[in-house]
Amino acid sequence: MAAAVTELPDVSTAPREDDLPLLSPQMALRLARLSIVARKIASARRAGRRRTRRVGSGVETIDLRPYDTGDDTRRIAWHAYARLEKLLVRLVADEAPMRLTLVVDQSASMQYGRPSKVRQAARIAAGFAAVALNGEDRVALAVGSVGSTKTHRPVSGRAGLTRLLSMLDRTAAIGATDLPATVRCALDAAGTSASTRGVCVILSDLYEPQGVLAGAREARRRGNDVAIVEVLAPFEIEPPDLSGFDLEDEETGEIIELPEHGMRERYEAALREHRERVDEAARSIDAAIVRTTTAEPFEAIVMRALNAGLLSNSGS
Amino acid sequence: MNLIAPTFLAALALLVPVLIAFLVRRRRKVMRVPSTMVFRLGAKSVAKSKRIRDIRRLLALLACLLGVGALVFAAARPSGARGDLRVFVVDVSASMSGAPIAEARGWLEREVAAMGPNARVAIVTAGADATVALPPTPSGPLVEEAIKKLTPEKDVASMDEALALAEGLAAAGSQRGTANVIVISDQKIDAETSRSSSSNKPKLVLVGSKSDAKSDNLGVTSLYTRTAPDARDEEEREAVVTVATSSTVTRRARLVIRLANRVVRDRSIEVPASGDITERVGIRGPGKLVAKISPDDGKRDVLGLDDEASLEEITREPPRVLFVRPSPSGGAAAFFVERAIRASGVTDLTIVAPDDPSPPTKVDVAVVLAEGLARPRGVPTLYFGVEPAETGLKARSIDKKETHLRSVASEDSLLRGVAFDEMTTLRAKVATPPKGARSLVDFDGGSALIAGGAGNHAWVWVGIDPEASDLVLRVAFPVLVGNVLTQLGGTSQVVTAKTVPRSEVTLARSEALTTFDPAPAPKWRIPYSPALVIAMVGAFLLALEAYLTFRRKWAS
Numbered sequence: 001m002a003a004a005v006t007e008l009p010d011v012s013t014a015p016r017e018d019d020l021p022l023l024s025p026q027m028a029l030r031l032a033r034l035s036i037v038a039r040k041i042a043s044a045r046r047a048g049r050r051r052t053r054r055v056g057s058g059v060e061t062i063d064l065r066p067y068d069t070g071d072d073t074r075r076i077a078w079h080a081y082a083r084l085e086k087l088l089v090r091l092v093a094d095e096a097p098m099r100l101t102l103v104v105d106q107s108a109s110m111q112y113g114r115p116s117k118v119r120q121a122a123r124i125a126a127g128f129a130a131v132a133l134n135g136e137d138r139v140a141l142a143v144g145s146v147g148s149t150k151t152h153r154p155v156s157g158r159a160g161l162t163r164l165l166s167m168l169d170r171t172a173a174i175g176a177t178d179l180p181a182t183v184r185c186a187l188d189a190a191g192t193s194a195s196t197r198g199v200c201v202i203l204s205d206l207y208e209p210q211g212v213l214a215g216a217r218e219a220r221r222r223g224n225d226v227a228i229v230e231v232l233a234p235f236e237i238e239p240p241d242l243s244g245f246d247l248e249d250e251e252t253g254e255i256i257e258l259p260e261h262g263m264r265e266r267y268e269a270a271l272r273e274h275r276e277r278v279d280e281a282a283r284s285i286d287a288a289i290v291r292t293t294t295a296e297p298f299e300a301i302v303m304r305a306l307n308a309g310l311l312s313n314s315g316s
Numbered sequence: 317m318n319l320i321a322p323t324f325l326a327a328l329a330l331l332v333p334v335l336i337a338f339l340v341r342r343r344r345k346v347m348r349v350p351s352t353m354v355f356r357l358g359a360k361s362v363a364k365s366k367r368i369r370d371i372r373r374l375l376a377l378l379a380c381l382l383g384v385g386a387l388v389f390a391a392a393r394p395s396g397a398r399g400d401l402r403v404f405v406v407d408v409s410a411s412m413s414g415a416p417i418a419e420a421r422g423w424l425e426r427e428v429a430a431m432g433p434n435a436r437v438a439i440v441t442a443g444a445d446a447t448v449a450l451p452p453t454p455s456g457p458l459v460e461e462a463i464k465k466l467t468p469e470k471d472v473a474s475m476d477e478a479l480a481l482a483e484g485l486a487a488a489g490s491q492r493g494t495a496n497v498i499v500i501s502d503q504k505i506d507a508e509t510s511r512s513s514s515s516n517k518p519k520l521v522l523v524g525s526k527s528d529a530k531s532d533n534l535g536v537t538s539l540y541t542r543t544a545p546d547a548r549d550e551e552e553r554e555a556v557v558t559v560a561t562s563s564t565v566t567r568r569a570r571l572v573i574r575l576a577n578r579v580v581r582d583r584s585i586e587v588p589a590s591g592d593i594t595e596r597v598g599i600r601g602p603g604k605l606v607a608k609i610s611p612d613d614g615k616r617d618v619l620g621l622d623d624e625a626s627l628e629e630i631t632r633e634p635p636r637v638l639f640v641r642p643s644p645s646g647g648a649a650a651f652f653v654e655r656a657i658r659a660s661g662v663t664d665l666t667i668v669a670p671d672d673p674s675p676p677t678k679v680d681v682a683v684v685l686a687e688g689l690a691r692p693r694g695v696p697t698l699y700f701g702v703e704p705a706e707t708g709l710k711a712r713s714i715d716k717k718e719t720h721l722r723s724v725a726s727e728d729s730l731l732r733g734v735a736f737d738e739m740t741t742l743r744a745k746v747a748t749p750p751k752g753a754r755s756l757v758d759f760d761g762g763s764a765l766i767a768g769g770a771g772n773h774a775w776v777w778v779g780i781d782p783e784a785s786d787l788v789l790r791v792a793f794p795v796l797v798g799n800v801l802t803q804l805g806g807t808s809q810v811v812t813a814k815t816v817p818r819s820e821v822t823l824a825r826s827e828a829l830t831t832f833d834p835a836p837a838p839k840w841r842i843p844y845s846p847a848l849v850i851a852m853v854g855a856f857l858l859a860l861e862a863y864l865t866f867r868r869k870w871a872s
Contacts, residue, residue: 111350112349112350205350209353233350242355245345246347248348251350267355270355270356270357271354273357274353274357
């Protein structure tokens with residue numbers, strides 16, 4: 001009664017493409033002209049290029065208030081005094097670096113594709129990290145699945161990028177998907193809390209048994225701006241006709257029995273429904289979402305991120 | 317439990333092809349995919365894991381095998397050893413006609429269905445006789461047929477005999493299980509009529525109690541034909557119809573009497589409250605005589621069985637006469653009597669001696685001139701000077717001094733056309749008419765012509781000595797003999813129709829002092845049967861497997 005398990009001919013992992021470097025020098029140069037877009041004002045303790053809501057030691061005046069005893073006299077707005085004959089003190093915004101947290105799904109389902117989805121996700125994560133670190137932001141990283149989550153504390157500068165690339169380069173798909181736990185680990189490692197928020201980018205195929213965008217919801221719950229990059233293999237978007245097959249889930253071992261006919265149409269409808277649910281969930285947490293495949297060139301993905309508002313041209 | 321048809325177990329060999337078919341059924345390819353999350357929306361079935369799927373397939377195989385095995389086993393018809401017996405006593409008296417008997421049939425069908433196939437059923441009908449309509453039989457077509465055949469009779473219910481019969485059956489059947497008796501009737505039955513112990517008294521099912529206007533009934537309680545008292549010949553008959561009602565008010569009814577499909581009487585009659593009325597109508601000729609009564613006042617008539625009565629009137633032949641006379645020739649008296657018999661139209665005349673050892677038995681009338689062993693008993697008889705003990709006559713001889721004619725009952729039909737004027741009689745016998753007899757001719761010395769008895773015991777006694785009277789020389793003698801033979805022959809030819817007894821027509825009810833406890837109404841339930849249960853389990857398992865296999869296909 002047992003039947004042999006077969007693999008789809010063009011969906012298995014391809015080590016040869018996965019061996020290519022995550023970030024070529026040319027790509028690093030192009031990325032240097034970009035910056036991460038935080039949809040809300042960044043918040044961090046360390047000084048950086050991002051304006052915060054807190055009154056601090058920056059240079060940009062955000063408001064005026066009456067002078068009070070003990071105020072720094074250097075902050076007195078003399079131009080206002082000349083016009084109003086009142087002593088007013090300039091309030092200037094504090095400037096802090098943006099905290100970027102990258103979460104890469106390394107569950108077993110990410111091993112599919114050419115290159116593999118996990119490799120593609122790592123490559124995109126490396127690109128985001130390069131952009132952020134080039135802009136003096138701080139970047140934390142978590143790569144995880146059930147029982148196998150690795151985190152990297154926030155880094156900054158070119159040296160930090162090297163360490164992150166090293167970690168991403170070693171990523172291998174294994175285990176079941178548990179993005180909420182991975183997100184929690186990542187945010188804990190980044191030292192973020194409700195008062196210190198940043199941008200969290202989740203890279204996954206979004207096959208989350210915990211619920212639609214469960215990981216993104218967790219990140220949003222902890223006050224982060226959320227961006228989602230969905231990485232699928234091409235056959236997951238346009239699969240061959242698998243009517244009459246029994247399918248075994250890579251992660252859970254679940255067996256489903258497909259009908260004898262018409263599975264392609266059913267799958268298209270099901271994928272459409274799945275994506276509509278994802279979009280609805282993303283809207284509910286005000287998250288941006290970018291969809292890509294393993295077959296898409298990295299440049300195209302960058303363009304797509306620009307179009308989606310995850311990146312902006314700030315370098316030139 | 318045993319198997320009624322164990323040969324069906326050979327069909328268990330079907331399990332092998334079922335097993336093979338299951339094993340070779342659709343070896344599907346298994347494809348490993350990143351996630352089945354999206355595929356699941358269009359899948360036929362989902363198993364938590366390959367192991368569970370295999371277990372499920374194994375269970376399905378097991379269900380199939382069990383299902384086939386169960387069906388085969390059910391075909392072998394396992395049956396329980398115990399068989400309770402229920403004896404139903406069904407009142408099939410006339411008052412059960414119409415709705416009550418239909419209700420009784422329905423109750424019986426429900427009860428038998430509820431008893432299950434292992435129980436045995438016996439039916440005893442209480443009609444004119446107590447009859448075992450169905451000996452103890454397992455429920456099935458025989459029982460259904462027996463129930464359908466239950467029809468009311470035009471008679472009263474022999475309930476005592478039926479109960480005794482039913483209790484006898486129950487006692488015999490109680491050795492294999494419990495046995496009890498249920499009486500189905502339209503009236504209460506007295507518990508005293510049962511011979512069972514108080515713990516196992518019959519139960520009673522009252523039917524027909526719902527019908528309204530129960531007391532309003534009209535029916536024919538009696539229909540018979542006889543030779544008319546004043547009949548001139550055998551063909552002249554009289555039909556007598558009695559109609560009764562149970563109503564407490566006078567009922568108007570229409571009585572139609574047909575002979576050979578020809579209406580001989582159609583009139584409206586008034587039937588007194590809780591009473592009856594008798595109608596007489598003269599008829600002539602053979603044919604089916606039907607008397608039909610129907611309400612003519614718009615009120616209800618509960619029973620239909622008693623509305624019509626019929627009998628078959630046949631062509632009347634002259635009576636067969638046995639003439640017993642002294643041997644060898646009988647003298648002048650025998651000569652004149654024989655001539656008179658033949659003159660009255662009798663064609664079938666047998667003449668025997670008084671000591672004839674083997675006289676004919678099939679005779680309608682006997683004419684006895686001499687007493688002896690040859691004289692038939694239980695046959696209407698014309699006696700000449702012979703006084704058998706059964707007539708109660710004590711005759712004495714008189715001479716011509718006392719033979720002066722004193723009176724003649726000329727209005728009596730026996731003496732129609734008979735003239736005794738100036739008759740001379742030298743010797744005769746006279747007797748005092750016994751109780752119930754009537755004197756037709758009185759001499760000074762006493763009655764010389766007496767008629768008495770009834771039916772087959774009717775008789776006419778002639779004390780006038782034919783050899784010592786000029787009566788035999790007169791026309792009156794053969795006329796007298798002819799009248800007597802017609803009358804006596806006619807009395808033995810009373811034809812009576814089978815009618816509903818008066819107590820049934822009037823719906824007479826006697827309140828039982830201690831009636832039986834009522835039987836509970838049959839409850840609807842699936843009749844238990846090992847074979848049926850096993851077959852249902854088998855069918856369920858197969859249906860479950862089929863559903864699990866095809867549910868997605870059906871849904872799409």
